[in-house]
Amino acid sequence: MGRRVVSSGGEASATASRRASIVGVGETRYAKWGGITEASEYQLAVQSVLAALDDAGLSVDDVDGLASFADDRNEATFLAADLGIPELRYATMSWLPGGGGACAAVSNAATAVETGQAEVVVVYRSLCQGQFRRFGRGPGNAAPKPRPETRPAPRPGVRRARSLLEAHVAFTMPFGMFGPPIAYAMVTKRHMHRFGTTTEQLGAVAVTTRAHAARNPRAIMGERTMTMDDYLASRMVSDPFRLFDCCLESDGACAVVVTTPERAADTRRGGVTILASAQGTLRGFGHGQYSNVSMPDDDYASAGARQVAARLWGRAGVGPGDVDVAEIYDHFTGLVLLSLEDFGFCGRGEGGPFAASGAMSWPDGSIPTNTHGGSLSEAYVHGLNHVVEGVRQLRGDSTCQVEGAQTCLVTSAAGVPTSALVLART
Amino acid sequence: MSASKASKTPQAPQARPGDMRPLAEVPGERPPKPRPAPVPDPEAAQYWAAMGEGRLLVQGCTRCGNRQLYPRQHCLTCRGPVEWVEASGRGTVYSYTVIRQNHQRPFRDWIPYVVALVDLEEGPRIMTNVVGCDPEDVYVGMTVEATRFDVLSDEAGIALFEPVPGFEHRG
Ligand SMILES: [Zn+2]
Numbered sequence: 001m002g003r004r005v006v007s008s009g010g011e012a013s014a015t016a017s018r019r020a021s022i023v024g025v026g027e028t029r030y031a032k033w034g035g036i037t038e039a040s041e042y043q044l045a046v047q048s049v050l051a052a053l054d055d056a057g058l059s060v061d062d063v064d065g066l067a068s069f070a071d072d073r074n075e076a077t078f079l080a081a082d083l084g085i086p087e088l089r090y091a092t093m094s095w096l097p098g099g100g101g102a103c104a105a106v107s108n109a110a111t112a113v114e115t116g117q118a119e120v121v122v123v124y125r126s127l128c129q130g131q132f133r134r135f136g137r138g139p140g141n142a143a144p145k146p147r148p149e150t151r152p153a154p155r156p157g158v159r160r161a162r163s164l165l166e167a168h169v170a171f172t173m174p175f176g177m178f179g180p181p182i183a184y185a186m187v188t189k190r191h192m193h194r195f196g197t198t199t200e201q202l203g204a205v206a207v208t209t210r211a212h213a214a215r216n217p218r219a220i221m222g223e224r225t226m227t228m229d230d231y232l233a234s235r236m237v238s239d240p241f242r243l244f245d246c247c248l249e250s251d252g253a254c255a256v257v258v259t260t261p262e263r264a265a266d267t268r269r270g271g272v273t274i275l276a277s278a279q280g281t282l283r284g285f286g287h288g289q290y291s292n293v294s295m296p297d298d299d300y301a302s303a304g305a306r307q308v309a310a311r312l313w314g315r316a317g318v319g320p321g322d323v324d325v326a327e328i329y330d331h332f333t334g335l336v337l338l339s340l341e342d343f344g345f346c347g348r349g350e351g352g353p354f355a356a357s358g359a360m361s362w363p364d365g366s367i368p369t370n371t372h373g374g375s376l377s378e379a380y381v382h383g384l385n386h387v388v389e390g391v392r393q394l395r396g397d398s399t400c401q402v403e404g405a406q407t408c409l410v411t412s413a414a415g416v417p418t419s420a421l422v423l424a425r426t
Numbered sequence: 427m428s429a430s431k432a433s434k435t436p437q438a439p440q441a442r443p444g445d446m447r448p449l450a451e452v453p454g455e456r457p458p459k460p461r462p463a464p465v466p467d468p469e470a471a472q473y474w475a476a477m478g479e480g481r482l483l484v485q486g487c488t489r490c491g492n493r494q495l496y497p498r499q500h501c502l503t504c505r506g507p508v509e510w511v512e513a514s515g516r517g518t519v520y521s522y523t524v525i526r527q528n529h530q531r532p533f534r535d536w537i538p539y540v541v542a543l544v545d546l547e548e549g550p551r552i553m554t555n556v557v558g559c560d561p562e563d564v565y566v567g568m569t570v571e572a573t574r575f576d577v578l579s580d581e582a583g584i585a586l587f588e589p590v591p592g593f594e595h596r597g
Contacts, residue, residue, distance in 0.1 A: 161465040170464030170474070171496065174584045175555050176525060176533035177541050185523035186543060193521070193566040239524045293543050293551050294496065
């Protein structure tokens, strides 16, 4: 297939030999929004960490680090206590928001391991939308209580909003911009306007991803097939997004275990090498999520990840033509197309025709994408499940296994401050 | 759902699509809920207050002339000082979406409505609603003007845009 094998030898291998590995993956069961009532979101976080350690053949006694990313309610120091970790030597949360941070959290874990600050770091995410309100609705959806007439006017220079995010939603909430679908509908609409991307091309992402989920027993939508007609018949939420353009709202947790190559060699399953990582926040964001409105057109109608992609491929020593499989963050179909463009699988503006050509399809597409069913059809765990699937592909035990897969791209969310990883079979 | 609501209050001004006017009170029902009001940041207090008085402001850099929104402490191009400049209120639709599902009041009574990004003549891009026309008539590149300023609190208003009279139908 002309795929380049990751080089080893000389200096490169010396560098590679220090690279951290992922040695275990685990998840709880996934269920639709409100479908998990037997355990709290926090308890699921604990369970997913234990599952990942079990997969690695390690125990809690081996763990000395925990890593997560922004908007996590399940704080690492609490988890450490409830897990019984002997000593937590490294605890970190990436600033990158919601969907943008999963790959950055893995990168933080790798950094800890590679610099000797910790030896076994577990990256986790638990998200129960049935127990909390939907993600991404922002604070203060309800109007703040009116100030009593008698209360003095605010002094200049005093921030009254409870958070930066609350101050920011002043620019969105009054207009009924209540969440991510609207923000990314506008990004996708702009892409359609500029490049002629069509509804059916968005549908190709949804239908392809659902077909992958049909083979995955963990996938929430695994038993619900979807044809293009089904897609087109789904109700419009926010033009151009129909219901099936939007990711699931679900309950569940997953985790991955990161450690040194030496420890990895001793574990039951061996390791998958974290070949490279990169993150980036473009200029033109406002004060928080959904606020990329001030970006130049070239950045706005994109995944906002071209610079991240360039750094990532440069560090990894491979390019888009070299990877065998991709797990692309899919909060919305349209942004998958934009990520495929930004990471170089097709040209600028060509994401739609590329997806419609079957390129994302397992097993025959040129770059099988979201082989677990993604956030659209497996579960919405802020994309840490995409890292889990990348590891499965390189261990050879995906339910849509790409034969002989050597390298995998994993991306976090497009359209927000974001991050990405290249994983490689060790 | 909105149809049955409208039939209960035939004279209510919200019956016109794309209008997004505050809802009239209906005896025996919960009082209408207003749009959520901004909680002003120090950087943005004047911006919100001016719209409460019917004026749309942008920031202008006194050193390099850059015009910007969101409001910031300084110019993002040269880090120079900024002052408030009154905008013409004219612009073009950069992108938009027609919202067809929102369970939150008051927006659920306005469905379908348009959330849009508008490129102001002065340069900055802002989020708004395009009102005063059928949501289906909005398109990328449509010329619009800030004609309506809704007061949401004693310290903040918002600018809403309408198509300029005689706007071109897309076909
Ligand atoms: Zn300046």
